[in-house]
Every structure is written in structure tokens, then in C-alpha cells.
Amino acid sequence: MSDNKTSLVETLPLNGLHKTWPILEIKEMVGGEICSLTALKGGVPTLRKKFQNKYGAPLPAQGKVVSFNGGFLFCSAPEQWFVHFNTENAFLDVELGAVLKASAAVTLQTDAWVRLAIIGASAPQVLERLVTLDLSDQAFPAGMNMGSAARTMLGHLNVFIIRPDNASDSASGGASDSAPNIYEIWCARSFANSLAHEICVAAENIYG
């Protein structure tokens, strides 16, 4: 075995894409780690307890997001959650596996996704051109300690749309009471260019 002198560097799916319009911003989200947690049979109570004990957050119901100190999580499917941690940890799945014991299947997901945030008062207008779901405040609320999340279609793409709760410091760069118009879009990494295209065209069509 040779001494390894070769090193690898990271590449962002969209090279840190950042575009702004008068009341709209589209920004590639970077950093942190993502894991999926899928409860094994009968594992939800244990998972709930262990996660709460370790990270201080409940497991949210379908369609909901909650944040905790250091990240946020949302329910992505029956008995399945996606958890995002703000700090990097290449062995997050191993660590979570140890915390959660045999209550859940843990899968590293960080690199599977490209994440774009659509920020600003025009964000709902952009999404209205792309997404069939009702993302109005009534139907897809974001408030203190409770945001919304949905897996759905954006154009021809399969995405998670995540509207973080106000306590989350994910997109806004810090906790805030007055930034309700932040929507994170997660899409499979290989689609990154198409995702950026769809969203930027929708934005251009509004401002064009």
C-alpha cells in the first residue's frame, strides 16, 4: 500500500449559485450533513425517546419541520425522518446509529441532495409557477417551532419543499421572527442544473 499523497476536494452541485432580484433571492445552501432515519418495526417510541434525549427535539408529524439546537428535522414518509445537522460529520450515520440503537435504519444522505433556498416576498409567486401544492400560509404554515415540509413535484422534478420554522437558523443565517418567506428546495443532486434552471426561469418570468 502506498502512502497516500492524493487528496480530494469537495465540489458543490451548483458551484454556490446565488442570484438576486428586487425582493427575491435564490441561493445554494451549503454545509452540514443529512441523514434519513427510518424506524424499524415497533421502533418509533424508542427512536422518539432517544432522539429527544440526545438532541432535544420531538419527531415531527407528517408534513412538519422542527428545529433543534444544531439542526432541524422533518417527517418525509411514514415513520421516516430526514435530519439536517448544521455541522459536518462524515460519520454522522455511524454516530446516529449508535445513539438510536436498533430502533431505526440510518442512511447518510448529505451528498444525495442539492439544496436551493428561495427567499423573499416573491418566493410564493415563484413557487406558484412550479408546484401544484397549496403553499399558502394557511396550508403550509411556518411559525414559532413548527414549519412545514412536503415531498412533491416541482416542474418535472421530485423535490422536498421545506419551510423552516422561525427558530431554524438554516437559511436566514440566524433565528428570526420576520423571515417567513424562506423555502428550501431539496432535489436529487444529479438534477441540480435542471432545478436551478426551472427556478431561475420562473423568477425571470415574474420579473422579465
Added chain:
Amino acid sequence: MTQTHRVGGGHIDRSQPVEFTFDGKKYQGFSGDTVASALIANGVKLVGRSFKYHRPRGIFSAGSDEPNALMTIGEGARATPNTRATIAELYEGMTVQSQNRFPSLNFDVMAVNDLLAPFLSAGFYYKTFMWPASFWEKLYEPIIRRAAGLGALSGEPDPDQYDKGFLHCDVLVIGAGSAGLMTALVAGRAGLRVILADEDFQMGGRLLSELEQINGDTALAWTMQITAELSSMPNVRLMGRTTVYGVFDHGIYGAVTRNTDHLAVKTKKPRETLWRIYAKRSVLASGATERSIALSNNDRPGVMLASAVRTYANRFGALCGKRVVVVSNNSDGLRTANILKASGAEVSAVIDTRLSENSFDIRGRKAVRAIRFSDGRKVDADCIAISGGWNPNIQLTCHKRGRPLWRDDIAAFVPSKDALTADMDVAGAANGSFSTHQCLQEGAQAGARAVQALGKNAAAIDLPQADDAPFEITPFWEMKGCKGSAWVDPQNDVTAKDIKLAAQEGFKSVELLKRYTTLGMATDQGKASNVLGLAILADHLSQTIPETGTTISRPPYTPVSISAFAGASRFEHFRPVRKTPSHNWAQGQGAVFVSAGLWQRAQYFPRPGETHWRQTVDREVVATRSSVGICDVTTLGKIDIQGPDAGAFLNRIYVNAFAKLVVGKCRYGLMLREDGFAMDDGTVARFSDTHFVMTTTTANAVSVYRHLEFCRQCLWPNMDVKLISVTDQWAQYAIAGPNARKLLQKIVDKEHDVSNEAFSYMACGEITVCGGIRARLFRLSFSGELAYELGVPARYGDSLIKALMSVGEEFNAVPYGTEALGVMRIEKGHAAGNELNGQTTAKHLGMGRMLAKKKDFIGKTLSEREGLNAEDGLYLVGFKPVSRADTQTDALASGAHLIGQGKSDTAENSEGYLSSVAYSPSLKSYIGLGFLKRGQERIGQEIRAVDLLRGTDVLVTVCSAHFIDPKGERLRV
């Protein structure tokens, strides 16, 4: 020409004159005009030619129901054919062209058809043009095709942008006339989310065209006041220039907004936006459309709907004629006379068909000149304003196949209770209630019903005061005893006689009538003609209208641009693109890419001096087989499978056993569909007792995942197994060739031993590379060489390929694409997509022995059927040209059929086909895989590979599909 027919009044902006051209000639109108109103103001009568007889035609209506005044608007790639002049807003510099005439509108040679009209009766073409048989395509049809059609496409790509949108509301109000405005007001004030859509560029509907008073003020003033209040409500969305074109299941409505057609300068904004509106309830307040009466020559330019004549006078200050005859069978139409007089026109006759006995004929060809009564009396006229009553615009209630109800008192169809699904309501003229008072009242009531149905309280509302004159009609469909033809469907040239002739020939069902005569199939979707035609048929058959039936309309309500339905999904962006992490690097290397489903994959990497792709591919194969090559295999589907029952689950998915696969090993697996045919293949790696990673083919990743979830959730819901896709998480590269291990060892961290002993064929494991980067290593080979697949988190994918190429320099490592991959797998005899085509079985693919006997698996029982085990079935074998010369004449053709020597080229003699072929640089010969009847028994025989399409016929030897290293020794070194 000045605006000879412009008078005072109307809602146009006289401070903004607008220049435009019609058939090359300059005219002037005003902002707020439509093309039609501007042409009328300029005294233009002749605007088009009819479909079949090329008869001269004028503007008939003032709305989207217009059958005659279809224009090509705009120039070059933006030329839009068949645009209704009656709704096209005038803008500066607009170019308008008439259609379906040659050489000119005024002199159209095809008008000879009009003289032949007696021979061109309904359905005449079914009875002739049959002799001689070959003349149809060569002679008759081209003539018919040239004569038919309306406007022409430019032939250029549509240059405009389009987009789509999705809206949600409590109440969708369709139509912003008196009824719709009231509905929106009531619902809006109650706090509901309301969308109010109207096809016109101004809100108000019929109120814009009538000189009525509401609450003592003009109808326009009232409209503006209500519109202003609605605009101020955050919960109400007003959508002008928006047509609700269709009703679909569960409260989904299709709508389209025309954003830029009215602008002189086209911005980057999308030309049209297609909306999908999700509404809890809807209120149809779409008004009514006036209809004509079948009179002889009632298609002459200047014969118009009475309501349209009023619209042009009242809304646009344009007189359709200076001497007008009014013909009406109802109270509403008769009002036209007074309005015209007030506008300064002379009304030369008023014919109330309820009183008059005299029939009359219309004189004039390119414009109306007079009417002549049967008693010889003649009255000069340049416009005939006809009202045959009103048809409520009920089309949207039919889109879910609801049938309307006939009401004798108004002689019209209204929406039936059955047609209105629980979430749709109707108000105003669309409901057959024609007075303004009734419309306001029903609109308010429909609003209140919507509010109540959604569990809110509607505030009491003061109903505005308005006219409530009763509508009185005595049906009068056709004036009998005239000489000329009476038009029913003016665009498709269907006359009253055609309808009777069709009935005479047995086409008595209204659906058959429609198909035989083409009645109601013109671009107005029968708005101008359906009820009239039906009434004439009923009359002819001495039946009532309900007995005769009605056709029901289909979406869209008015025609919608195909581009609007396509939205932004155009050109390269028709479908999304998936790119692997090495994509940009490969692009930099000059790779040629190929589509594999949505993925873009590098097909081959040409180097300077290589002039043909074959040179490149041969080089990549030779380099890989002689040293080492690297290929991006990220696109294979990867599924993470975890849980105590994961092994048992896989055991049922694959034909071969998986439960006892040891940790740290991979296994090839074949899965069947439940019908016993091969579905997909791939490998499964076991990382722990409860953790497996499956790979699928690139093409089947989605369908296999769906299948696994079906098995897990529906068939075996208590199995404790969880699935999640990790395709995008890992960038994965195949490193293949005798030097693969040496290359690999240069980047694998030294605590991981990848020697043949420690990491043998089919081993898998979690390792680290390049100083602690997590990686997954699999010792798998598709090429038949010593090979590995190395996966790293996708963020390192770009960096890893560069690193591999860099450390591989000393081995002359090459990147190879899908083409070389394909050559090597054919050399190795691996089945791929061309073989796993959904029509082949494990047995016929040569994998019959893999089918486990003792366990059940998906597809097992049905794979035992006779047809899937036929001994004379097509078996996968290899083929080589008998003459091994490396020349194009020996090139095998994939898709060639296999036919015995001396046998004729017929289907009975076809014994199979070639599925995949390649030139093998290793064997210096073309080789092929294919399916041959009893192929497994025929090794060594010779047969012809015949491609009749490309004219090749190559004698081939049947051989084993494993051309290279059949014992697999290279894999294990």
C-alpha cells in the same frame, strides 16, 4: 381611409390613436379597440373566406364565438393563424392578414367552389373520388387539402416564452359580468379566497355593451366601483384576459391568461400562462351567446348578431352599418333598433318574426346591399342585425359529460342539476336568467351559497337596482320558402339543406349529423351553430328538441395555444437532465455524451487525430484490457436496504438465493416480473447482517424501486425491511484492467488491504481513500477484467476522477465511455438492455440454472408456464462472421434477422435476430449477441444475418456468447 363608421361614445381611448395594417393596407383605430371594432370603424366589411365554398365573409359577432373573422396576426415566427379579430386587442404597428384566399381576399379563385355548391353537398366526398384508386393520394386529396385549412403556420419555432402556474382558492368565479361580479363580491367580503376570471381584457361582461343603469349610474361606473373594491381585497384575485377553458376531476379547472398578445413591444414575459386552478367550489357566470336565424344568404358580410351590433356601437363607438335591418324573434333583439338610432344609424326595417309573415332574401355578395321580400319589396341595407335568441354559455358544465336541459320558455339549453356537480353552481345568463336584475340577484345568491357551503357567514348585501324587463321569445329557426342557401355553421359551410339531406340519408342521430355534415366542428366549437342546427333537425324530423338530443361540448371552451399547454418545457428543457459528478470533467476531456433515460453519460472520449468514433472506442477497449480504464457508473440505481428481514426480502425478490450471502460479499442477482419474464439484474452487496445495497440497471432504477416498495408494503407488510435510494449519494467509478489493483492501491488508505487475498473477487467493504475520505469498494466486473467499483460521497466525485486519472498516468489509464463498456460486455456475453427487453426469460437468457428450486420468489410460478420454457424458443447465443475480415461488408447489424442458408427472406424462415453487435478489437472481428431458435443446441452452425433495411446479408457462425475468457480467470487474479 378615415374611420368612416366611428361615432361618439364607447370605452375606447380616443387620445391614443393606433395604426395597424390589414392585408397590407394601413388603418387607424384607438386604444381599447379590438381588430374587429377598428375594422368596423373603418367601414371594412369583407374580412375572410369560408372553409369550403370560399364565400366572402364579414365580422359576425363581438366575442370569442366568432366563426368568420379569423386572421393571421403578427409577422414571421410570431405570426399566429386563426386569431379571432373580435377579441384581438389592437396595438400600434399590428399586422393583420386575412386567410384562406388566393390570390387575394377580394378575388379568390377558390370561390369557384361556391358555384359548384350544388354538387358539394354534405358528405359528397364520401361518394366520389374513388376512381381510379391511385388517384386519391396523387390528385384528389392534395387538391382538397390545399383548399381546406384556414391560416398557415409560419414553419418557424414559436419564439415566445410560456409558463404554467397552480392556484388554490375557495371559490372560482368564471365570468366577470353582472352575476360574476356579485358572486365575487359576496364571497370576497366573507373572507373566502376568491379567483374571478374573465376572458375579456375588461371586467364587466355584457355590461360593457349595454347602456343600462345600475343604482342610477351607468353600468360601467358600477362595474368600475365593484372591480375596485375586489382589487382591494387581499383574498380576491382578479384575472383578466383569462379564459377558464376546461373543467376536470375533483375541482380542477384549466385556465389560460394571455399576457403579451396585446402589447406592441413584446417583453420577456411569457406570452401565455396556463393555470391549473384547484377550487373548492366554482360559480359559472359565463353569460350567454346570441344565435342567428337560418335565412337565405345569411352569411353575407354585414349580416351580424344583433348583440354584436350593439356592442360595436356602445362599447367601441363603431357603427356596423349606416342603414340597418333588425331581425329578431325576441324582445331583446328588438332593442337594437333604438340603440342604433341613438348612435346615428338609420334603421331601415325592423322585422319581428313573431309578427311578420313575409319571407325575404339577402342581396349583395361581398357586402349586404339590401333585403328583398317575397312580395318584391326591397329595402336597402348595409347591415342586418339578427337575433335568434340566446344560448347560455353552459359548455363548462358539459366537460364532465353532463347533459343540459332544454327550457321552452327561453328556447335554450340551461345546465341541468345532474350536470352541475356538487361543487359547481351557476348564475345569471349562463343559467338562462337574462335581465340584469336577475343576473345581479343570482350572482349574489350563488355567492351566498358558496360562503355557506364553506362554513362561513355571508353578510347581507344590498342588491343593486337594475333593469328587469322580461325576456320574451317565440322560437323561429329557419325562414322557409327562400331561394338561396341558409347558413347554419358559417365557418364550416353547413346549410339548413345539408342538415336535411343528412337526415334523409339516415344520419338522424345528432352525433351522426355532426360527423356527417361537420356541423359545429369549426373553431367556434359550435357556439354559432349547434343549437340552431339541432332545432332545424328536430323540425325536419317533426320531433321536439329534447327528443332529438344534443351533442355535449368538450374542452377547451375556446381554443388554447399548444405552446401554453407545453409551458416552459421546451427545446433542451423538455425534460430534466441528470448529470454525474464527473460530467464537467468529462466535458473538459472532450467526451461525447449520450442520453440514458434522463442521464447524460459519456459515450466515448475522442483524442486528437481520431477521425471516427470506432477508433476511439477500439483504443479505449484495448487500453482497458491491456492496462486499466475508468468508467463512471454512478447512473446505476443504488438502493439501501436495511432491517432484520432484509435478507429474507431479497431472497424473494431475486431468482437466486440471498439470505445466506456473507457479510463483505456481493452477488449477482436476476429478478423476474411476476409473469416470469426477466425484469432487471444487478448486484447486491452485504455490509452487515441487516444492511444490503442493491444496484439496478440505469434504465430500471425507478421501476425496480417501485416494485420493491410494492412487495414490501402490499405483499409482505409485516416484513421488517426499509428501503431508500442512495443513487445520488455516491459517485461510483469502475476501475477495470490488469492494472486496476495497482492503480487503486495508490489512493486507498493503507490500513485497508485490497490485495487479492484480502479482497477477493465479489468482495465489498467500507474503506477510506485519499486520507480518510469514506468510500465503498466492490470487486465487481462488467468488462471481464480484474475490476473494482469505487464509490465516494458525490461531493468528491469530480475530484476522484481527476485523482484516478492522475495516479493512473503511469499505467496509461484511460477513461472509457458507454460505447467501450458496451463492447466489453458483449465480448464477455453479459446481457444488457437489448437482451433484458422484457420479452425474455431466465432460461432463454442462459440463466435457467439460477432459478432456485426450493424457495419461492417473484415470478417463480408463472415462469414455469409452457410458453416460457419452449425448447424451440429463442436462446441467447453469440455470433461471429464466418469471414473474419475487418471490413464494413462483414459488419453485423443489430436488428438483423437470422435466416438459414438457401432459405428465402420470409417471416416463416426467421429464426431469431441479433440484439447487440460490436466490433471487438480484442478478437479483431465483429461479434454479436442474439436470440436464435434452439440456439443453445446449435453452436458451430452457420446462418445468415439479414438486414433488409440496410441491405446486408452476412454469414455468421453460432458460438458461445462468452467471447473472451469464458472461464472468468481474469476476474480472479
Added chain:
Amino acid sequence: MIIVHPLLGPRDAQEFTYLGDASLIHRPDPKADDAAENFYEYLYQRDNLAGEHRELWFHEQGDRSWLVIKRNTLTHDILSVELASDVARREGRSK
């Protein structure tokens, strides 16, 4: 169409992929003497009802749940939506 997902609420049917009659849940016992006949009936023969139809849909673009939907094939009215795994268990499927 709109499918009211039992966990997620109303979703456009475009998010779903259709499979067919819900009887496909009841994969026959491969060990039965008449397994061949049963599998043939199971996979190929359909009631194809005009009226209430129980059918399987997959939330491909959403939470990847298989659903059993009771829908009228004459009107498209949806009468009920359940998770297929619940239905399967209730109807005796296990491991």
C-alpha cells in the same frame, strides 16, 4: 384528479403512479396444488368494474406510500383512500 392522501391531505394525482386492481395485494400461495391456475387468475384476469373500483396507486413523487383507493370508474369520484400496508394487514397479509 386529486387524491386525498390519508397522511398528507390533498395531492394532485399527477404525483401518483397507477398499478391496477387492489386484488394484486393477494398474491396466491405458491405452494398450493392449483398455484399455477391461481397465479394466472391473480395476474391476468380482471373484474374491470364500471362503478366502484378498488385500486392501487403509488405516491411516487411523494412519500412512496402505496395506497388503496376506492374510486368510481364512471364518475372518477373517490370514495376512500387508505395506506395499502394497512389494507394488506387487515386482509391477512403478513410476512
Added chain:
Amino acid sequence: MRHSAFQIFKQALRGHAGWKPIWRSPDPKPHYDYIIVGGGGHGLATAYYLAKKYQGVNIAVLEKNWLGCGNVARNTTIIRSNYLLDGNEPFYEHSMKLWEGLEQELNYNAMISQRGIINLFHTDPQRDASVRRGNAMCLNGADAVLLSQEELRKKCPFLNFDNARFPILGGLWQPRAGTARHDAVAWGYARGADQHGVDIIQNCEVTGFLISGGICTGVETTRGQIRAKKIGVAVAGSSSRVMAKAGMRLPIESHVLQAFVSEGLKPIIPGVITFGAGHFYVSQSNKGGLVFGGDIDGYNTYAQRGNLPVVEDVCEGGVALMPMIGRARLLRMWGGCVDMSMDGSPIIDKTHIEGLYFNGGWCYGGFKATPASGVAFAHLLATNTPHGTAKAYRFDRFSRGFLIDEKGVGAQPNLH
């Protein structure tokens, strides 16, 4: 009355007073030799060929609604014989040959227009599959030509060759394919059958079968009992509902196929063009409308109407393939109820009930099969043996595993 240009001239001079109904409207008799259930294209063609070949037999066609009101009235009019598999290609080529002589056969102009069909391919594997198919066609006596990208550019310069998501590599062209005036096919067969003495009885719905001891001896209808020696059912879109009255389940699901027509346009599209990668096909009618469609909606339905996702999908395909059509407007959309069989191929066979015969499962491709289906079903009814071109269309192919699965997608009808 024989149709000809002279006849039209003669009638025109008499104000068309001489035209008679092109079929009679008789009352049903109590007994026939044959009853054909279903007065659509296939039923009428069956009756026509049966009556013509086996003269002197009594035949009735029973139609629950108006003649030709089913799929023959709502398809996209394409005729072609570009099939791959042995079970299909000879049958469809037989149909093609019958189309070629149909107008003279029927003395009725159904506007058979052989302007060709082109199936585009975009990748090497798709080209390989096209070559295999084209060779199968040629070996069966049909015509097929492989078009290179350059040749295609010349024929169809309006296709998007230069900035397409799925670049066009070439096409498989069948020059003899084309379109026919669909309603006229039904009317022509009806007129022909009527002239051979067939009773075409409209508004007569079959409500049950008279079956005892495993033998079918007649039908119950809304116009009373009618007995017959043999009963053939050809009711596309209603197959399962009708056969359920005889206690049968079928390997069939009913789905909706939507179709679309644009406003009339001057001729611009030469023949039929099929864009498999984008689920879109198009031709231009003699009236100038672009007639186009794509995939079925994909769920079981009898509603004869579809939903928006497929409408948008089809139009996306259309604009992607030929961006010039974007400015044309879609005039009308409609849906037909198609009986999708479990392998995508039809059934023409005896049932297990003696005297009861079935013709159905035509998926979205029944129109082009009309003449051959009529011949084959008539042959089966008359002789109790399958016609030579339709030997594979048996019920037992599913249990025995002799599937005719052109697309290779298995027992899932909405994928065929």
C-alpha cells in the same frame, strides 16, 4: 344506390331529393343465424364480411346507441402495419392490404390516405429495436424504410434537430401507412352490410345472454329476446361489462385514451409522425387540423374523458418535437374508452360457452385493425377455426405463457 361522380351530378340537378338512407332501420327479427353485438367498426366489418362471403345467412348487428358511436368515432384515424412480433405483424399487414382496396370494395370513399408513418428513434438501442421491427415487417411482406437523420431532415424540416432534449437519430418509415376517415369506415361497412341484407339495429342494448347447458342461444335486449345460432361480441370499451353478463372475466382493463385536434391549418405535416421518446404522435387531417395524442391516462375508467397531466404531457412532446406547432391552438380534446389487454394484443376467439365468440382487447390500436378484424372474426364465426392471420389471438395464451407483448412490459395494461 351506387356512388359515383355521375350520381352526385344527377342528384344535384334534382336538388338531392333522390338520396336514400344509406342503411335501413329494420325491427329485430326473433331469430338470426348470427348476431353481432356492437355496431362499431369491428362489428360492422364482421357483419359485412360474413354476409358477403356466406351469402344467404341471416345476420343482425345490435348497437346499444347510434351506429359507430364508440371508438370508431373517436380515434386518431391511423392505419399502419408496423408491428414486431410474429403473432401480430401478419394480421396487421393483412389489414393494411384490405385498407388499400377498401373504397372500391365498399363503393364508399373512406379517404384512405397512404401518406406514410415515421417512428422516430433517438438512441442506438432504439435504432436497433427499429431495425429488428423493420425487418420483421419486410419479412412479412410489409414495407419499411430506415431513414437517417439527413433523410429525415429533408422529409420533415420542421422537426427539432438542433436543440432537442432527445436528439433525433433517424426514423423507421412505413410509406404505405397513413390515415382513413374514421366515421366513413363505419358508414361504409354499414352501407355494405345493409346491401348484403344485414339488419343493423340501433338503440338496441344487449342486457343478457341466453345460456343453458353451456350453450348460448341468443340475447336479451332492450327490444326483446333475439335468438341466434352464434353470437359474436365486438364491443370495444365495454368488453368486460358485456361479457360479465355471460359470467366471464377477461384479461382486460378499460382505460381512457385522450386525443386532440387543432384549428384548421394549411397542409404542413406530410404523414403520421410518432415521437416515442416524448409520448406524442401527430397527423394532419384533410380539413387541416393537427390530429394528435400520446399515452393513455393510465387509470381504469369508463368515463370517456381524461385529465390535465396527460394533456400537458402530450403538448410538451408536440412542441419539443416540432416547435412550430406551438402557435397553433388546440381546438378540442376528447377521450375514448380503450380495452387494454394484459399483453397489449387483442383477442379473437371462441369462449368456453358454445355459440359465444369474443373479439376485443384492442388497446388503443383497434381502428387500423378494423378490416382484418372483421375478416378474422367472420371466419371464426363461420368456421369455428381461427383465421390464419389471427391464430395467436387466443384466450389461453395467458395461462399457457404465449404472450404477444410488443413492448415487453408484462401484465400491466397501462404500460402497453
